[in-house]
Amino acid sequence: MTQVPIQYDRVLAQTAETLVSWRPEDALLYALAIGMGAENLAYVYERDQRVFPTFAVILAFQGGPLSDLAIDPRFLLHGEHALVLHRPLPVAGKGVVRGLMTGAWDKGAGRGAIFREEKQIVLQGEELPLATITTTSFGRAEGGFGGPREGQPAPHPLPGRAPDAVVHMRTGADQALLYRLCADRNPLHADPKFAREAGFSGPILHGLCTYAICARAVLSHYVGMDGGRLRSHALRFSAPVYPGEVLRVEMWRDGVVISFRALVEDRDTVVVTNGRTELGEPE
Structure with missing residues (x-):
């Protein structure tokens, strides 16, 4: 696929669709990979299996509008990640991941750029999304493409008191x-x-x-x-x-x-x- 040059209007117009499917074994492997074991048997054993909720980010990992932009991957950093679950994940399924760019901020030539994309997982035969994943990335080599410098959403503030x-x-x-x-x-x-x-x-x-x-x-x-x-x-x-x-x-x-x-x-x-x-x- 031909990659789209970094131009503000074209970046925001980017969309993508990727087919996705998973089996119970995929969710079991994921639970083991994030450090779960016998103390959380329901997530790592097929009897009465449950899916750990952050498994959704794996389903939406491949593809997406950001991967179609002409960004040098050597200088691309993962900045923020957010998941909203609209209902629990099934142990197996198939569907589509629909992605779009929701923001791009230009820090200036030689100073990099911020890109934000949103992906929704929609199960086959359904219309409402199962989960929404938002990723913010920092392209260290991509500044100077003409996007705004202000307006990036502020991060969630931590309380000023000692941890609870x-x-x-x-x-x-x-x-x-x-x-x-x-x-x-x-x-x-x-x-x-x-x-x-x-x-x-x-x-x-x-x-x-x-x-x-x-x-x-x-x-x-x-x-x-x-x-x-x-x-x-x-x-x-x-x-x-x-x-x-x-x-x-x-x-x-x-x-x-x-x-x-x-x-x-x-x-x-x-x-x-x-x-x-x-x-x-x-x-």
């Missing part, structure tokens, strides 16, 4: 090798030489794996890992996580909204910030 709860989540030393079987085969997450050439000390964990681990932290502490209670989950990535590191997830509860951030204490580094999860009543 703290949960420690350990990542596995081989977790990126397992997670990459779900969708993202970028060698950055497996090949030490490739990772060093990209400026990292070694392979890094997928951002969307960290995203799911933060959802696990919220659900485990507040609703006993009842994934059916998750209505939305959003965050901003601020630094990479290396497999084997322990995340300190700090959380604030205000009604049905859980704000959060995540740190790697050993490196004194905030890796996730501006997190917001909304919880609902049991289905």
Whole structure:
């Protein structure tokens, strides 16, 4: 497919449709890849199987309008990710992912650009979406295309008080090798030489794996890992996580909204910030 040059009007006109299907085994693999095990048997065993809610981001990972733009992938960074679940995910299904660009902001020549795309998963034979996923990316080499500099949505603010709860989540030393079987085969997450050439000390964990681990932290502490209670989950990535590191997830509860951030204490580094999860009543 011919890629569209970075011109503001043409960027916002971009749309895309991608067919998607999944089996119960795909959801089981995903649950294992984000660190779940026998302590959460319903998500990793086919009897009375449940689907962990952030599995939706994997279904919408491939394709989309952003991939059809002439953006240099070497300089494209994953900035923010948000999921809204309109109803629980079935253990198997097929349908279409419909995507459109919802914003593009030009930081100026040599300063990069921000791109936001929205994807909706629609099951076969239905009209209303199952889930809506919004991704914000930073193209470090794409500034100067004529888009606006102002108007980008502000991130969710974290409360100024001390955290109401703290949960420690350990990542596995081989977790990126397992997670990459779900969708993202970028060698950055497996090949030490490739990772060093990209400026990292070694392979890094997928951002969307960290995203799911933060959802696990919220659900485990507040609703006993009842994934059916998750209505939305959003965050901003601020630094990479290396497999084997322990995340300190700090959380604030205000009604049905859980704000959060995540740190790697050993490196004194905030890796996730501006997190917001909304919880609902049991289905």
